[in-house]
Amino acid sequence: MIMARERVQSAGVFAALSALLTHVELPESAPLILDCGAGTGHYLHQLLDAHPDSRGIALDLSTAGLKRAARHPRALALAWDLWEPLPLLEDSVDLLIDVFAPRNVSEYARVLRPGGTAVVVTPRQGHLAELRETGLLGMQGEKLDQLLSQMAPGFGLPESTQRVVSAIPVETDLVADLVFMGPAGHHREHAELRAHAESGGVSHITVDLDVSLWRG
Numbered sequence: 429m430i431m432a433r434e435r436v437q438s439a440g441v442f443a444a445l446s447a448l449l450t451h452v453e454l455p456e457s458a459p460l461i462l463d464c465g466a467g468t469g470h471y472l473h474q475l476l477d478a479h480p481d482s483r484g485i486a487l488d489l490s491t492a493g494l495k496r497a498a499r500h501p502r503a504l505a506l507a508w509d510l511w512e513p514l515p516l517l518e519d520s521v522d523l524l525i526d527v528f529a530p531r532n533v534s535e536y537a538r539v540l541r542p543g544g545t546a547v548v549v550t551p552r553q554g555h556l557a558e559l560r561e562t563g564l565l566g567m568q569g570e571k572l573d574q575l576l577s578q579m580a581p582g583f584g585l586p587e588s589t590q591r592v593v594s595a596i597p598v599e600t601d602l603v604a605d606l607v608f609m610g611p612a613g614h615h616r617e618h619a620e621l622r623a624h625a626e627s628g629g630v631s632h633i634t635v636d637l638d639v640s641l642w643r644g
């Protein structure tokens with residue numbers, strides 16, 4: 429799963445999201461970036477590269493992902509359950525990101541410093557719709573109003589929500605990886621997914637996300 433996610437990310441499927449994240453403004457002096465449910469740390473690494481004075485912490489349950497997340501010289505990777513109190517002081521984080529991961533809103537509000545930024549990325553209904561149409565994915569997107577009401581007790585209303593939508597040409601291997609990297613890929617063989625993808629004839633996929641931003 430981790431390797432499939434890495435291949436999908438390095439193929440640039442989520443490049444538009446990366447561009448948006450790396451343009452979020454950060455304080456100049458050694459900002460701390462926290463990636464909750466960081467996976468391989470893909471976005472954290474891009475943020476650390478975009479902000480040479482920053483330091484980052486990746487939290488995830490998956491140690492396989494964290495081994496990769498730890499590879500950046502300014503990243504600390506911690507195996508941590510997001511539903512536990514986070515191992516951070518209050519008001520210590522300048523930028524918190526949560527991309528497709530569970531959200532511990534009260535802890536996020538506790539650790540984000542006043543004036544800091546929290547960015548949550550959720551899939552919309554149209555996200556990877558081509559894979560659902562061919563039966564490769566059962567996953568549904570999330571409703572933005574549900575996210576907003578979940579975040580409201582800790583953060584109030586978001587400063588902005590931006591939709592990221594792009595059509596990406598894909599080949600069979602990438603289609604199989606897109607399924608393999610998520611829960612629908614559990615207990616399935618890559619070769620079987622590849623055959624299913626080939627018969628589905630998917631030539632492009634839609635990336636369709638909401639990127640919502642709150643100030644602490």
Ligand SMILES: C[S@@+](CC[C@H](N)C(=O)[O-])C[C@H]1O[C@@H](n2cnc3c(N)ncnc32)[C@H](O)[C@@H]1O
Nearest residue numbers: 465466467488489490508509510511527528529
């Ligand atoms: C869909 S993946 C997204 C990974 C990464 N943010 C990305 O976009 O590449 C969701 C991640 O959340 C992590 N996760 C799920 N539940 C978690 C929990 N309770 N505590 C910490 N991490 C969790 C999973 O291990 C997985 O890496």
